[in-house]
Amino acid sequence: MTIKLLHQMGHNSIWNKDSFEKDGxxxxxxxxxxxxVAKNINAAKKQLKETSIFDPQFYLPSSQKKKFQSYDFFPNTILGEKGFNTIDYTAISSESAKRCVDFQIKNNFEKIVxxxxxxxxxxxxxxxxQSESFVIPFxxxxxxxxxxxxxxxxxTVPITSGMLNVVEYKINILNWITSFPEISGIYFICQHDRSLKQISDASFLVDYMDTIKSTIDxxxxxxxxxxNTESILYTLCGDLSLTVGAFENTRIFSLxxxxxxxxDRRGPKPRIYMxxxxxxxxxxxxxxxRKQSPELWNAIYKPTKYSEDAFNATTTITFQNPLLYKHYFLTFAEQINNISKHSGNHRVAYVTSMVDQAIDNYNNIKKVFTLEKNGSDEHLIPWRNAINLFSKR
Structure with missing residues (x-):
């Protein structure tokens, strides 16, 4: 078994579909x-759905987002005009579960979530x-x-970094998710608040990696x-499936x-994955x-047809342009494929070397250029520490 990648779909999901179908x-x-909306998923190509999953996204059962209204099993939809409340939903949770499972079966998704x-x-x-409203009825x-x-x-097991900090709470969740013989796997979602786009909290990373590994074990x-990119560290837990997304809200969980x-939200500045x-x-x-230090640039840049098109574009590249995301999908997938070739201590050594090389590359950049904080190396030492702490457990 190897490490697998799934595309976490979001806005402009055609980019994910193209990356999957055309770029492999x-x-x-x-x-x-x-x-x-539901009708679009019902109409999607069968071969796309056969190796894919459907996340029902009951994270906020009272959500009034318009597209949820097209799903007759969504909690706020099935309860009609009065909307979601826990007591009323519990009374019809079995019907919600039936409709949701039937939807996934009808579309022949690879797994039932x-x-x-x-x-x-x-x-x-x-x-x-969770058991009363969702797990048991399903x-x-x-x-x-x-x-x-x-x-x-x-x-689906949605948690927060705060939950992982409390050992007893974490153990109870692990005991709970392993108590159902019908369950084949866990879809972890973890919210971790941060000031930067990359996770730079070694303690959280180790706690999450422990939880993932215990589940695999x-x-x-x-x-x-x-x-986001921190999923490279999660590969040290064993063979698992990770997700790649385009926009940040598919790479960082938030309600x-x-x-x-x-x-009105201001669009983010376009970024390229390095x-x-x-x-x-x-x-x-x-x-x-790239212009200032061509030699240094060549040492840190991995070109793809998409990134080259972006650099050669005659119009301004914005965050709404697919080129930089498709570049990310290709380059990140290559990294994961390379990690998959290793296992055990060899995988630890390989991922460690990736982090060490990135630190060296940043040191070379600092001699000629100062990157803004979200493009800086602030996450790498915590990642290095997380690897050391986790591998010694």
Whole structure:
């Protein structure tokens, strides 16, 4: 078994589909109902769905996002005009589960995903609430129709870094997710608040990696959703599935995209993924560095047809342009494929060498150029520490 990549779909999901179909990046897609109405998913190519999964996204059951209204199983939709509340939903949770499972079967997704609610704070009844509202109703219907004998059943487990900090809480969650014989795997979603785009908290990374590895050691398949470049570290936990996304809200989990808002948001500056830096760099700064220090640039730049088109473009590249994202998909997939060739201590050594090389490359850049904070190397020493701490456990 190797490390697999799934495309975390979002806005402009055609870019993900193109990358998967035309460039051969990944093994499938992770469909997102908050971004795509039900009829479009029903009409999608069969071969696209057969190796893909559907995330029902019950994270915010009261979400009034318009596209959720096209799914008759979504909690806020099935309850009609009065909207979601826990007590009323519990009464019809079995019907919601039936409709959701039937939707996934009808579309012949590779696996059946059981959704879960996201709690931003440590909830004293996290397990009881998830079990009563979602897990038990879904498993009961899954067993009733016997689909668990034909397809793998994946349980969504949305958590926060705060939950992982509390050892007893983390152990209880691990005991809970391993208590269902019908469950074949876990789809982890973890929210970790940060000031920079990259995770630079070694303690969190080690806690999350411990959780992932414990789950793999329990013979459960693991999919880690909404991951950014730090997912390279998660490969040290064993063979698993990771996700790649275009826009940041598919690489960093937040409830924001499930909340209806009239607030105008300024689009982010375009960034290019630099595999030799293990980071995304402001595209304008990348162009300056490319022009100023060609020799250094050649040492840190991995060209693709998409990045070359971006650099040669006669019009301004914005964050809405697919070129830089398709470049990321290709280069990141190559990194994951290379990591997959190693296992055990050899994989640890290989990933460590990737981080060390990135640190060296940044040191060379600093001699001629100062990158803005989100394109800097602030995450790399914490990553190096996380690798050391995790590998010695």
């Amino acid at each position: 990046v990944g093994v499938g897609l992770c469909y997102s109902p908050v971004h795509e 059981i959704p879960a609610r996201f709690y931003e704070q440590i909830h004293p009844k996290y397990i009881e609430q 498993i009961n219907y899954i067993k009733k129709i016997g689909i668990n004998t034909k397809k793998k059943i994946i349980l 329990a013979d459960l398949e693991v999919i880690v959703g909404y991951t 924001d995209k499930f909340i209806v808002s009239d607030e 595999p030799e830096l293990l980071n995304w760099v402001n595209f304008e700064e990348a162009k300056l560095l």
